[in-house]
Amino acid sequence: MKFKILYILLAVTIVTSCKKLLEEEPKATATLGELDPTTLDQTVIGVYEPLTRSRGRLWESTVGLGLELMSEYADGGSTQSNWSNYNNVMNQPNSFAQSWTTLYEAIGRANNLIFNLNKNTTLSDAVKKKAYGEAYFVRGYCYYFAVRVWGKVPLRLQPIVNTNDVALALSPVNVIYDSVIADLKYAETALPNTTTSPGRATAGAAKTALADVYLTLGQYTNARDKAKEVMDKKATYGYDLEPSLATVYSPTLATNKEDVFSLKFSQIVDKGAFMASYWADSRAKAAGYSVSGNKFGGIISIAPLIKNWDDNDLRKKFSTYSSYLINGVVTAAEIENDIYDLRMGKYKDPDAPIDTGNGNDFYLYRFADVLLIFAEAENKVNGPTDAAYNAINQVRRRAYGVPINTPSATADLPAGLSGAAFDDMVFRERGYEFIGECKRWFDMVRTNRVAQTITGVNAVIKIPSRKPVPSKFIFGLPDVELQNNPLAN
Numbered sequence: 001m002k003f004k005i006l007y008i009l010l011a012v013t014i015v016t017s018c019k020k021l022l023e024e025e026p027k028a029t030a031t032l033g034e035l036d037p038t039t040l041d042q043t044v045i046g047v048y049e050p051l052t053r054s055r056g057r058l059w060e061s062t063v064g065l066g067l068e069l070m071s072e073y074a075d076g077g078s079t080q081s082n083w084s085n086y087n088n089v090m091n092q093p094n095s096f097a098q099s100w101t102t103l104y105e106a107i108g109r110a111n112n113l114i115f116n117l118n119k120n121t122t123l124s125d126a127v128k129k130k131a132y133g134e135a136y137f138v139r140g141y142c143y144y145f146a147v148r149v150w151g152k153v154p155l156r157l158q159p160i161v162n163t164n165d166v167a168l169a170l171s172p173v174n175v176i177y178d179s180v181i182a183d184l185k186y187a188e189t190a191l192p193n194t195t196t197s198p199g200r201a202t203a204g205a206a207k208t209a210l211a212d213v214y215l216t217l218g219q220y221t222n223a224r225d226k227a228k229e230v231m232d233k234k235a236t237y238g239y240d241l242e243p244s245l246a247t248v249y250s251p252t253l254a255t256n257k258e259d260v261f262s263l264k265f266s267q268i269v270d271k272g273a274f275m276a277s278y279w280a281d282s283r284a285k286a287a288g289y290s291v292s293g294n295k296f297g298g299i300i301s302i303a304p305l306i307k308n309w310d311d312n313d314l315r316k317k318f319s320t321y322s323s324y325l326i327n328g329v330v331t332a333a334e335i336e337n338d339i340y341d342l343r344m345g346k347y348k349d350p351d352a353p354i355d356t357g358n359g360n361d362f363y364l365y366r367f368a369d370v371l372l373i374f375a376e377a378e379n380k381v382n383g384p385t386d387a388a389y390n391a392i393n394q395v396r397r398r399a400y401g402v403p404i405n406t407p408s409a410t411a412d413l414p415a416g417l418s419g420a421a422f423d424d425m426v427f428r429e430r431g432y433e434f435i436g437e438c439k440r441w442f443d444m445v446r447t448n449r450v451a452q453t454i455t456g457v458n459a460v461i462k463i464p465s466r467k468p469v470p471s472k473f474i475f476g477l478p479d480v481e482l483q484n485n486p487l488a489n
Helices: 037-052 062-069 086-090 097-119 125-150 173-190 203-216 220-232 275-279 314-319 367-382 386-399 419-433 440-446 450-458 479-484
Strands: 259-263 323-326 329-332 362-366
Touching: 037 097, 037 125, 062 097, 062 275, 062 440, 097 125, 097 479, 125 173, 125 203, 173 203, 203 220, 203 259, 203 362, 203 367, 203 440, 220 367, 259 367, 314 419, 362 367, 367 386, 367 419, 386 419, 419 440, 440 450
Parallel strands: none
Antiparallel strands: 259 362, 323 329
């Protein structure tokens, strides 16, 4: 069974929700000066805990399903239609309410740890440095996610200890990004190169997150340089592409060499992820996909990205399917004909004990991210250089099952592409590589391709009203914040 970090929550980290964070009764603040390195480490683990809570409705659930259904090639079918209709979901302020509370719980725990480390005089600087690095990494990434979803948010960088701390105005987007970058810059210098505890942040994870932030901001030189740092030190960090997609998405392996940073889930009741069950249908167990299936959406085969997907690309068969074998008989998968006609099969765990026990980890970053960030940013800076081609072609060669460091007439992009054409190919490649990993919506927004991409799907689907071009690209703040923070309105 996959290794599972045992989350031990100490008093300094006990915060049950963002709503409770905002209650008038002040929270007790423990002093870390009495803690030894072991109990400090347990406290740090508690900072990560909200992100991987099986019932926390964050990446494994609301985000994992909702954001993926906002991809132009996906549809939520009869049960999750709001996620597919951008205008509906964007105009419902509580669509991401559960994610808000979980994110701010993680942020609150990070702030509490940082505050207490600042006061601590007994732990060694070396021990404290690593703890600082992990706290800043978690806080920085949480705010990076928040600013892309909601735009302006309250930038809480101190623990909430009384009612005077609750009222906090929304910070401008650029101020939030400055804080994110500052946190991740500190983390890259404080974190170790490797970890023996899968699911813990490292220097390579912080650098990759920085490269991603820079890419989103259009700071292409910084994005390229930071991604190159990771590529140049991949042996130090232990990174590379895994030849097998089954290894990358295994429900039982603790980690692999492509894993830069992922949220860890296990085949234990209420310690796993929902993803395999969400996408599978009622025959999930017999078909070999999950212990149960919710049929919460599927893939539109005539969406241009999917329609133009080469059948020889191994990712296509790995990630989508229309039939399966049950007792040796080819059986059609359950679909909603006028809405979607493929199921998404990237996450598979038929041996999970329950739908909350799927062992598939959820990646925030893989080494494939590093290569594709570099390829996109290098092209933006210098055009489609040999280095840019080599980075994207490594990802494509793995996808076609050929050696990643050997030129391939089958897998490699054609030579001589213009900068604009190469950029289109990177966008397409990210769509194939990260299908099911909730990156498509963010990619559409940051590259200004939302209207273009969705219009292309609207032109071919039977019910165009299910995929309207959105009128805005950020969500409304949830009621939990508006009701408790008078300055958030």
